[in-house]
Amino acid sequence: MMIQHRVYISTDKAIVDGKALELTEKGSALLTQIYRSHIGDYPKFFKMDTLCKLGFVASELLLNSEGERNFEPREDRAVILFNRNASLQADTNYQSTIQDSENFFPSPAAFVYTLPNIVTGEIAIRNKYYGETSFIVIEENDEKLMEQNLSVAFQDTDTQSIIGGWLDCTDEEHFEANIFIMEK
Amino acid sequence: MDELIYKLKQEIIEALNLEDMTPEDIDENASLFGEGLGLDSIDALELIVLMEKNYGIKLQDPNQGKEIFKSVKVMAEFIQKNRTK
Numbered sequence: 001m002m003i004q005h006r007v008y009i010s011t012d013k014a015i016v017d018g019k020a021l022e023l024t025e026k027g028s029a030l031l032t033q034i035y036r037s038h039i040g041d042y043p044k045f046f047k048m049d050t051l052c053k054l055g056f057v058a059s060e061l062l063l064n065s066e067g068e069r070n071f072e073p074r075e076d077r078a079v080i081l082f083n084r085n086a087s088l089q090a091d092t093n094y095q096s097t098i099q100d101s102e103n104f105f106p107s108p109a110a111f112v113y114t115l116p117n118i119v120t121g122e123i124a125i126r127n128k129y130y131g132e133t134s135f136i137v138i139e140e141n142d143e144k145l146m147e148q149n150l151s152v153a154f155q156d157t158d159t160q161s162i163i164g165g166w167l168d169c170t171d172e173e174h175f176e177a178n179i180f181i182m183e184k
Numbered sequence: 185m186d187e188l189i190y191k192l193k194q195e196i197i198e199a200l201n202l203e204d205m206t207p208e209d210i211d212e213n214a215s216l217f218g219e220g221l222g223l224d225s226i227d228a229l230e231l232i233v234l235m236e237k238n239y240g241i242k243l244q245d246p247n248q249g250k251e252i253f254k255s256v257k258v259m260a261e262f263i264q265k266n267r268t269k
Contacts, residue, residue, distance in 0.1 A: 046203035105237045108229035109200075 001151060004161075005065045006180040007058045009034075011173055016061050028172040031057050038064065042126065047109060049090040051169040055081065055119035056126070058177040059163055063127065066181060071128055076160040078132040078153050079120045081179065082146050083168035086116045086137050092171075123163065131159055141166050141178070150182060160184050189260045196256070199234050200227050212257040220255070228253060235259075240268030 008015040012026045014034055025033040028050055034057045035045050045056060059079075063069060090113035097107040112118065117135035124133050132153055138145055150164050165179035193207035200223065214220040217228070228249055235241040241263065243249065252262045 043203065046201045105233050107233060108226050112226055 001147070001154065002183050004181045004183055005062055006165075007062045007065070007177065009054060009058050009061075009175075009177040011175060014057075014061065016065050021061075026173075028053065034061070048122070049087070049093065049110075049113035049118075050172050050175060051083075051087060051089060051116065051167065052113060052119045052122050054169055054175050054177050055167050055179075056122055058167070058179050059123045059126075062163065062179060062181060069127075073128040073130060075130045075158050077127075077129050078134075078156075078159045078162045078164075079123050079129060080132065080134045080136070080150060080153055080162055080164045081116075081120055081167045082136045082138050082141075082149070082164075083116065083166060084138065084140060085168055085170050087114050087118070089169055089171050090114045119167065132156065141168070141176075154184050185260060185264065188264060189256055192256055192260050192263070195234060195238060196231070199230050210256060212260075213255050215255060216253050216259075231259075235263065238269075239263050239266075241266050 005017055011030065014021045014023060014030070021034070021038075023030055023033055031050070031053045035053070039045070039057065039060045042056070045053060048056060090110065094107060094110040094114050097110055098104055116137065117133065120133040120135050123129070134153075136149060146164065146166070150162055153159055153162060161184065162182045163179060164182055165177070167177050167179060169175035189212050190207055193210045193212075196202070196210070197205050197207065202221070210221065216231075217223050231253055232243055232246065232249060235243065243252075252259055
């Protein structure tokens with residue numbers, strides 16, 4: 001297994017294959033800045049929770065680093081991500097819409113993000129990937145454990161490459177992505 | 185009615201996170217779904233919540249949405265007729 005490209009994003013920086021992007025914003029505004037300066041053709045971005053925004057912009061930077069995009073359907077690429085806090089921010093956001101019995105208006109738009117694997121689906125839909133998608137919640141950012149899981153995924157004969165890695169978010173100001181494209 | 189239409193446009197932009205859009209960008213007669221604003225089924229559910237939260241209108245039959253959400257103007261007319269707050 002070999003890592004081809006890597007993207008790292010935290011609340012105040014984004015690094016693509018070791019090279020830092022020129023950015024001025026922080027927190028969720030940083031993700032919007034990346035979207036506007038490097039992506040910009042996917043208005044659904046603005047409806048996403050922070051975990052999805054993070055995964056979306058990180059995967060876009062990653063895939064742009066791979067070369068020209070063709071968006072052709074493919075079954076040989078999996079999307080397998082890991083984190084510690086599942087969809088905590090979306091869960092909290094949704095809970096706030098149902099917390100007060102006097103002001104009880106459950107938000108469907110908030111509810112749809114109350115699962116961490118929504119982000120793997122968003123990436124797969126955007127890129128027409130029909131391979132495996134998984135989101136695995138683990139205790140900590142454990143490279144060895146992640147690698148073990150990814151190696152199991154490669155036992156599927158269809159899977160030739162994986163967008164994998166760490167994608168964690170607790171709120172709009174605290175998040176980290178460290179994702180990569182791994183070839184078999 | 186014009187005031188309600190304008191307010192409704194503002195509420196729709198906020199509730200549906202229609203970034204970079206202003207009330208002036210929304211044609212009050214244009215379809216909210218499909219070719220018009222391009223909203224989806226989750227947006228439709230959010231509009232149902234918006235009507236209940238802001239105007240006290242509870243849709244008994246979600247299929248009513250098809251008619252009510254034809255355009256901002258149709259939605260405003262329905263709200264004016266049925267609002268309880």
